[in-house]
Amino acid sequence: MSVLDSRPLELDGLVELTPHRFADERGFFSEVWREDAFAAAGVHAHFVQDNLSLSKRKGVIRGLHYQSPPAAQAKLVRVSRGAIFDVAVDIRPGSATYGRWAGVILSAEKWNQLFIPEGFAHGFATLEDDTEVSYKVTAPYSPDHDRAIRFDDPDIGIDWPLDAEPLLSPKDAAAPLLRDSNTGF
Template sequence: MQIEQTALAGVVILTPQRFGDDRGWFSETWNAARMAAAGLDFAFVQDNHSMSGAAGTLRGLHYQRPPHAQDKLVRCTRGAIFDVAVDIRRGSPTYGHWIGVDLTAANGKQLLVPKGFLHGFVTRAPDTEVQYKCTDLYAPDSDGAIRWDDPAIGIDWGLSAAPILSAKDAIAPLLADFDSPFVWEGAE
Protein backbone atom coordinates (compact mmCIF):
# COMPACT_ATOMS: atom_id res chain seq x y z
CA MET A 1 0.00 0.00 0.00
CA GLN A 2 1.29 3.43 -0.90
CA ILE A 3 0.89 5.98 1.93
CA GLU A 4 1.09 9.65 0.94
CA GLN A 5 1.15 12.47 3.48
CA THR A 6 -0.74 15.65 2.58
CA ALA A 7 -0.23 19.32 3.48
CA LEU A 8 -2.63 18.76 6.42
CA ALA A 9 -0.95 16.69 9.12
CA GLY A 10 -2.93 13.53 9.77
CA VAL A 11 -4.82 13.59 6.47
CA VAL A 12 -3.35 10.77 4.40
CA ILE A 13 -3.93 9.36 0.90
CA LEU A 14 -3.78 5.58 0.77
CA THR A 15 -3.44 3.78 -2.56
CA PRO A 16 -3.84 0.02 -2.20
CA GLN A 17 -2.00 -2.23 -4.61
CA ARG A 18 -4.16 -4.07 -7.12
CA PHE A 19 -3.34 -7.60 -8.21
CA GLY A 20 -4.90 -8.40 -11.57
CA ASP A 21 -5.31 -11.28 -13.96
CA ASP A 22 -7.76 -12.28 -16.68
CA ARG A 23 -10.59 -12.40 -14.10
CA GLY A 24 -10.13 -8.79 -12.97
CA TRP A 25 -8.28 -7.58 -9.88
CA PHE A 26 -8.01 -7.94 -6.09
CA SER A 27 -7.06 -5.22 -3.61
CA GLU A 28 -6.61 -5.20 0.16
CA THR A 29 -8.08 -1.83 1.17
CA TRP A 30 -7.27 -2.02 4.90
CA ASN A 31 -5.08 -4.24 7.04
CA ALA A 32 -5.06 -3.16 10.70
CA ALA A 33 -1.70 -4.75 11.53
CA ARG A 34 0.11 -3.29 8.50
CA MET A 35 -1.44 0.14 8.99
CA ALA A 36 -0.59 0.18 12.72
CA ALA A 37 3.02 -0.62 11.80
CA ALA A 38 2.91 2.44 9.52
CA GLY A 39 1.57 4.61 12.37
CA LEU A 40 -2.09 4.46 11.32
CA ASP A 41 -3.77 2.72 14.24
CA PHE A 42 -7.56 2.96 13.91
CA ALA A 43 -10.36 0.73 15.16
CA PHE A 44 -13.21 1.10 12.68
CA VAL A 45 -16.67 0.30 14.07
CA GLN A 46 -19.08 1.40 11.33
CA ASP A 47 -19.09 1.15 7.52
CA ASN A 48 -21.21 3.54 5.45
CA HIS A 49 -22.17 3.38 1.77
CA SER A 50 -23.79 6.22 -0.18
CA MET A 51 -25.03 6.43 -3.76
CA SER A 52 -25.58 9.73 -5.53
CA GLY A 53 -27.62 9.56 -8.72
CA ALA A 54 -26.50 12.83 -10.29
CA ALA A 55 -23.10 14.32 -10.97
CA GLY A 56 -22.74 17.54 -8.99
CA THR A 57 -24.19 16.11 -5.77
CA LEU A 58 -22.32 17.66 -2.86
CA ARG A 59 -22.31 16.09 0.61
CA GLY A 60 -20.65 18.14 3.33
CA LEU A 61 -18.89 19.70 4.99
CA HIS A 62 -19.63 17.37 7.91
CA TYR A 63 -18.14 16.54 11.29
CA GLN A 64 -19.17 14.66 14.41
CA ARG A 65 -18.17 16.35 17.68
CA PRO A 66 -16.77 14.61 20.77
CA PRO A 67 -17.54 12.34 22.50
CA HIS A 68 -18.52 10.72 19.18
CA ALA A 69 -15.87 12.26 16.90
CA GLN A 70 -15.00 10.04 13.95
CA ASP A 71 -11.91 9.25 11.94
CA LYS A 72 -13.01 8.27 8.40
CA LEU A 73 -11.42 6.22 5.64
CA VAL A 74 -13.17 7.18 2.39
CA ARG A 75 -13.12 5.49 -1.01
CA CYS A 76 -15.14 5.70 -4.20
CA THR A 77 -16.23 2.28 -5.47
CA ARG A 78 -18.24 3.45 -8.49
CA GLY A 79 -17.89 6.68 -10.43
CA ALA A 80 -15.76 9.59 -9.21
CA ILE A 81 -15.66 12.20 -6.45
CA PHE A 82 -13.60 15.18 -5.44
CA ASP A 83 -13.05 14.49 -1.72
CA VAL A 84 -12.19 17.31 0.70
CA ALA A 85 -10.85 17.59 4.26
CA VAL A 86 -10.70 20.91 6.18
CA ASP A 87 -8.73 21.45 9.40
CA ILE A 88 -10.99 22.69 12.24
CA ARG A 89 -8.64 22.10 15.19
CA ARG A 90 -8.43 25.30 17.28
CA GLY A 91 -4.82 26.49 17.51
CA SER A 92 -3.67 24.52 14.48
CA PRO A 93 -1.33 26.37 12.10
CA THR A 94 -3.47 24.99 9.26
CA TYR A 95 -6.88 25.86 10.80
CA GLY A 96 -9.37 26.50 7.97
CA HIS A 97 -7.02 25.07 5.32
CA TRP A 98 -8.28 22.34 3.00
CA ILE A 99 -7.02 19.66 0.67
CA GLY A 100 -8.90 17.90 -2.09
CA VAL A 101 -8.25 14.57 -3.80
CA ASP A 102 -9.87 12.87 -6.78
CA LEU A 103 -11.09 9.47 -5.63
CA THR A 104 -12.39 7.22 -8.38
CA ALA A 105 -13.33 3.60 -8.80
CA ALA A 106 -10.53 3.42 -11.37
CA ASN A 107 -7.68 4.92 -9.29
CA GLY A 108 -8.61 3.08 -6.05
CA LYS A 109 -7.27 5.89 -3.85
CA GLN A 110 -8.62 6.37 -0.33
CA LEU A 111 -8.57 9.45 1.90
CA LEU A 112 -8.04 9.12 5.65
CA VAL A 113 -9.80 12.04 7.37
CA PRO A 114 -8.99 12.16 11.11
CA LYS A 115 -11.01 13.66 13.94
CA GLY A 116 -10.79 17.45 13.93
CA PHE A 117 -11.38 17.80 10.20
CA LEU A 118 -14.49 18.59 8.18
CA HIS A 119 -15.25 16.13 5.40
CA GLY A 120 -17.18 16.56 2.18
CA PHE A 121 -17.27 15.46 -1.43
CA VAL A 122 -18.84 16.31 -4.75
CA THR A 123 -19.69 13.67 -7.33
CA ARG A 124 -18.10 13.94 -10.76
CA ALA A 125 -20.13 11.17 -12.43
CA PRO A 126 -23.71 9.89 -12.24
CA ASP A 127 -24.54 6.90 -10.02
CA THR A 128 -21.45 7.39 -7.88
CA GLU A 129 -20.98 5.17 -4.84
CA VAL A 130 -18.83 6.09 -1.84
CA GLN A 131 -17.93 3.80 1.03
CA TYR A 132 -16.27 4.88 4.24
CA LYS A 133 -15.25 3.37 7.54
CA CYS A 134 -15.68 5.28 10.82
CA THR A 135 -14.08 4.90 14.24
CA ASP A 136 -17.26 5.84 16.12
CA LEU A 137 -20.94 5.19 15.56
CA TYR A 138 -23.18 7.85 14.07
CA ALA A 139 -24.66 9.98 16.84
CA PRO A 140 -27.31 12.49 15.65
CA ASP A 141 -26.78 14.74 18.70
CA SER A 142 -23.07 15.10 17.79
CA ASP A 143 -23.64 15.68 14.06
CA GLY A 144 -22.74 19.04 12.51
CA ALA A 145 -21.93 20.83 9.28
CA ILE A 146 -20.18 23.94 7.96
CA ARG A 147 -21.12 25.71 4.70
CA TRP A 148 -19.68 23.97 1.64
CA ASP A 149 -19.10 27.36 -0.02
CA ASP A 150 -17.73 29.28 2.98
CA PRO A 151 -15.56 32.06 1.48
CA ALA A 152 -13.19 31.92 4.47
CA ILE A 153 -12.30 28.35 3.49
CA GLY A 154 -12.44 28.93 -0.29
CA ILE A 155 -12.74 25.38 -1.60
CA ASP A 156 -12.57 25.12 -5.38
CA TRP A 157 -15.05 22.32 -5.96
CA GLY A 158 -14.64 22.57 -9.74
CA LEU A 159 -18.37 23.09 -10.23
CA SER A 160 -19.87 24.63 -13.36
CA ALA A 161 -23.39 24.84 -11.85
CA ALA A 162 -25.00 24.93 -8.42
CA PRO A 163 -24.57 21.62 -6.59
CA ILE A 164 -27.35 19.32 -5.41
CA LEU A 165 -27.46 19.68 -1.61
CA SER A 166 -29.37 18.26 1.33
CA ALA A 167 -31.58 20.67 3.28
CA LYS A 168 -29.09 20.44 6.19
CA ASP A 169 -26.10 21.32 4.02
CA ALA A 170 -27.92 24.22 2.34
CA ILE A 171 -28.34 26.03 5.69
CA ALA A 172 -25.11 25.05 7.44
CA PRO A 173 -23.35 27.88 9.32
CA LEU A 174 -20.10 29.58 8.36
CA LEU A 175 -16.77 28.64 9.94
CA ALA A 176 -16.64 32.10 11.59
CA ASP A 177 -19.83 31.23 13.51
CA PHE A 178 -18.47 27.86 14.65
CA ASP A 179 -16.95 27.20 18.08
CA SER A 180 -14.81 24.18 17.31
CA PRO A 181 -14.72 21.44 19.96
CA PHE A 182 -11.47 20.16 18.42
CA VAL A 183 -8.08 21.34 19.69
CA TRP A 184 -4.74 20.96 17.94
CA GLU A 185 -2.46 18.90 20.17
CA GLY A 186 0.78 18.50 18.34
CA ALA A 187 3.68 19.79 16.35
CA GLU A 188 3.40 19.75 12.57
Protein backbone atom coordinates (compact mmCIF):
# COMPACT_ATOMS: atom_id res chain seq x y z
CA MET A 1 0.00 0.00 0.00
CA SER A 2 1.38 3.40 -0.99
CA VAL A 3 1.67 5.93 1.82
CA LEU A 4 2.24 9.03 -0.31
CA ASP A 5 1.88 10.70 -3.68
CA SER A 6 4.78 12.60 -5.23
CA ARG A 7 5.18 15.21 -7.96
CA PRO A 8 8.57 16.45 -9.19
CA LEU A 9 8.66 20.22 -9.72
CA GLU A 10 10.31 22.01 -12.63
CA LEU A 11 13.70 22.41 -10.89
CA ASP A 12 15.77 19.24 -10.56
CA GLY A 13 15.50 17.73 -7.09
CA LEU A 14 12.43 19.62 -5.87
CA VAL A 15 9.59 17.23 -5.06
CA GLU A 16 6.08 17.92 -3.74
CA LEU A 17 4.96 15.03 -1.55
CA THR A 18 1.52 14.37 -0.12
CA PRO A 19 1.35 11.70 2.58
CA HIS A 20 -1.89 9.76 2.64
CA ARG A 21 -4.26 10.21 5.55
CA PHE A 22 -5.94 7.11 6.89
CA ALA A 23 -9.17 8.40 8.37
CA ASP A 24 -12.00 7.00 10.42
CA GLU A 25 -14.54 8.35 12.92
CA ARG A 26 -11.71 9.16 15.40
CA GLY A 27 -9.76 11.38 12.99
CA PHE A 28 -6.76 10.33 10.88
CA PHE A 29 -3.27 8.88 10.93
CA SER A 30 -0.51 9.84 8.50
CA GLU A 31 3.14 8.88 8.01
CA VAL A 32 4.64 12.33 7.39
CA TRP A 33 8.15 10.87 7.05
CA ARG A 34 9.00 7.30 6.12
CA GLU A 35 12.48 6.80 4.71
CA ASP A 36 11.75 3.92 2.32
CA ALA A 37 8.58 5.49 0.88
CA PHE A 38 10.25 8.85 0.38
CA ALA A 39 13.31 7.19 -1.19
CA ALA A 40 10.99 5.48 -3.67
CA ALA A 41 9.73 8.98 -4.55
CA GLY A 42 13.29 10.20 -5.15
CA VAL A 43 13.95 11.75 -1.75
CA HIS A 44 17.18 10.45 -0.27
CA ALA A 45 17.98 12.26 2.96
CA HIS A 46 19.18 11.66 6.48
CA PHE A 47 17.49 14.22 8.72
CA VAL A 48 19.24 15.34 11.91
CA GLN A 49 17.12 18.25 13.19
CA ASP A 50 13.45 19.27 13.25
CA ASN A 51 12.47 22.95 13.27
CA LEU A 52 9.15 24.70 13.90
CA SER A 53 8.17 28.29 13.20
CA LEU A 54 4.98 30.14 14.06
CA SER A 55 4.06 33.25 12.11
CA LYS A 56 1.32 35.20 13.84
CA ARG A 57 -0.01 37.00 10.80
CA LYS A 58 -0.62 36.65 7.10
CA GLY A 59 2.06 38.33 4.99
CA VAL A 60 5.16 37.27 6.90
CA ILE A 61 8.08 36.34 4.64
CA ARG A 62 10.87 34.18 6.02
CA GLY A 63 13.80 33.79 3.68
CA LEU A 64 15.40 33.24 1.33
CA HIS A 65 17.68 31.19 3.61
CA TYR A 66 20.37 28.56 3.09
CA GLN A 67 23.50 27.23 4.71
CA SER A 68 26.71 27.18 2.71
CA PRO A 69 28.89 24.06 2.45
CA PRO A 70 30.10 22.14 4.34
CA ALA A 71 26.97 22.74 6.47
CA ALA A 72 24.51 22.79 3.54
CA GLN A 73 21.02 21.53 4.32
CA ALA A 74 18.34 19.68 2.43
CA LYS A 75 14.87 20.38 3.87
CA LEU A 76 11.50 18.69 4.06
CA VAL A 77 8.91 21.41 4.71
CA ARG A 78 5.31 20.98 5.81
CA VAL A 79 2.54 23.07 7.35
CA SER A 80 0.71 21.81 10.43
CA ARG A 81 -1.58 24.87 10.73
CA GLY A 82 -2.43 27.50 8.13
CA ALA A 83 -0.88 27.88 4.67
CA ILE A 84 2.24 29.22 2.98
CA PHE A 85 3.58 29.95 -0.46
CA ASP A 86 6.83 27.96 -0.28
CA VAL A 87 9.71 28.85 -2.61
CA ALA A 88 13.05 27.32 -3.54
CA VAL A 89 15.69 29.11 -5.63
CA ASP A 90 18.50 27.25 -7.39
CA ILE A 91 21.77 28.82 -6.13
CA ARG A 92 24.19 26.32 -7.72
CA PRO A 93 26.27 28.43 -10.16
CA GLY A 94 26.95 25.50 -12.53
CA SER A 95 23.31 24.48 -12.75
CA ALA A 96 21.27 24.95 -15.92
CA THR A 97 18.52 26.45 -13.71
CA TYR A 98 20.74 28.75 -11.62
CA GLY A 99 18.74 31.71 -10.32
CA ARG A 100 15.37 30.18 -11.20
CA TRP A 101 12.68 29.59 -8.63
CA ALA A 102 9.76 27.25 -8.09
CA GLY A 103 6.91 27.68 -5.65
CA VAL A 104 4.03 25.66 -4.27
CA ILE A 105 1.26 26.33 -1.78
CA LEU A 106 1.67 24.11 1.26
CA SER A 107 -1.19 23.90 3.72
CA ALA A 108 -2.51 21.92 6.64
CA GLU A 109 -5.62 21.27 4.57
CA LYS A 110 -3.75 19.91 1.52
CA TRP A 111 -1.29 18.03 3.80
CA ASN A 112 1.45 18.36 1.21
CA GLN A 113 5.18 18.82 1.75
CA LEU A 114 8.12 20.13 -0.27
CA PHE A 115 11.52 18.48 -0.41
CA ILE A 116 14.32 20.95 -1.15
CA PRO A 117 17.79 19.51 -1.81
CA GLU A 118 21.11 21.15 -0.94
CA GLY A 119 22.00 23.99 -3.28
CA PHE A 120 18.71 25.84 -3.01
CA ALA A 121 17.73 28.91 -1.01
CA HIS A 122 14.37 28.53 0.73
CA GLY A 123 11.71 30.96 1.82
CA PHE A 124 8.00 31.26 2.36
CA ALA A 125 5.18 33.76 2.71
CA THR A 126 2.35 33.07 5.12
CA LEU A 127 -1.09 33.07 3.52
CA GLU A 128 -3.04 32.83 6.80
CA ASP A 129 -2.68 34.13 10.34
CA ASP A 130 -1.18 31.78 12.96
CA THR A 131 0.64 29.55 10.48
CA GLU A 132 2.92 26.79 11.82
CA VAL A 133 5.67 25.47 9.55
CA SER A 134 7.78 22.49 10.48
CA TYR A 135 10.78 21.28 8.57
CA LYS A 136 13.39 18.60 8.84
CA VAL A 137 16.99 19.38 7.86
CA THR A 138 19.97 17.20 6.98
CA ALA A 139 22.57 19.30 8.85
CA PRO A 140 22.31 21.10 12.18
CA TYR A 141 22.05 24.88 12.27
CA SER A 142 25.46 26.51 11.86
CA PRO A 143 25.66 30.27 12.49
CA ASP A 144 28.98 30.38 10.61
CA HIS A 145 27.31 29.02 7.45
CA ASP A 146 23.93 30.77 7.76
CA ARG A 147 23.18 32.87 4.64
CA ALA A 148 20.28 34.72 3.04
CA ILE A 149 19.31 36.26 -0.30
CA ARG A 150 16.82 39.09 -0.81
CA PHE A 151 13.26 37.84 -1.11
CA ASP A 152 12.59 40.49 -3.77
CA ASP A 153 15.77 40.07 -5.84
CA PRO A 154 14.72 41.43 -9.26
CA ASP A 155 16.98 38.99 -11.11
CA ILE A 156 15.09 36.07 -9.52
CA GLY A 157 11.64 37.68 -9.84
CA ILE A 158 9.59 35.64 -7.38
CA ASP A 159 5.88 36.35 -7.78
CA TRP A 160 4.91 36.43 -4.10
CA PRO A 161 1.09 36.20 -3.69
CA LEU A 162 0.81 39.10 -1.23
CA ASP A 163 -1.63 42.01 -1.19
CA ALA A 164 0.38 44.21 1.24
CA GLU A 165 3.97 44.91 2.25
CA PRO A 166 5.47 41.81 3.86
CA LEU A 167 6.67 41.62 7.45
CA LEU A 168 10.40 40.75 7.42
CA SER A 169 13.10 40.20 10.00
CA PRO A 170 15.94 42.74 9.99
CA LYS A 171 18.25 39.99 8.70
CA ASP A 172 15.98 39.23 5.74
CA ALA A 173 15.42 42.94 4.95
CA ALA A 174 19.22 43.44 4.74
CA ALA A 175 19.99 40.27 2.75
CA PRO A 176 22.14 40.67 -0.39
CA LEU A 177 21.10 39.96 -3.95
CA LEU A 178 22.06 36.60 -5.45
CA ARG A 179 24.53 38.25 -7.85
CA ASP A 180 26.36 39.72 -4.83
CA SER A 181 26.52 36.38 -2.99
CA ASN A 182 29.15 33.67 -3.04
CA THR A 183 26.88 30.76 -2.18
CA GLY A 184 29.70 28.22 -1.91
CA PHE A 185 27.97 25.68 -4.16
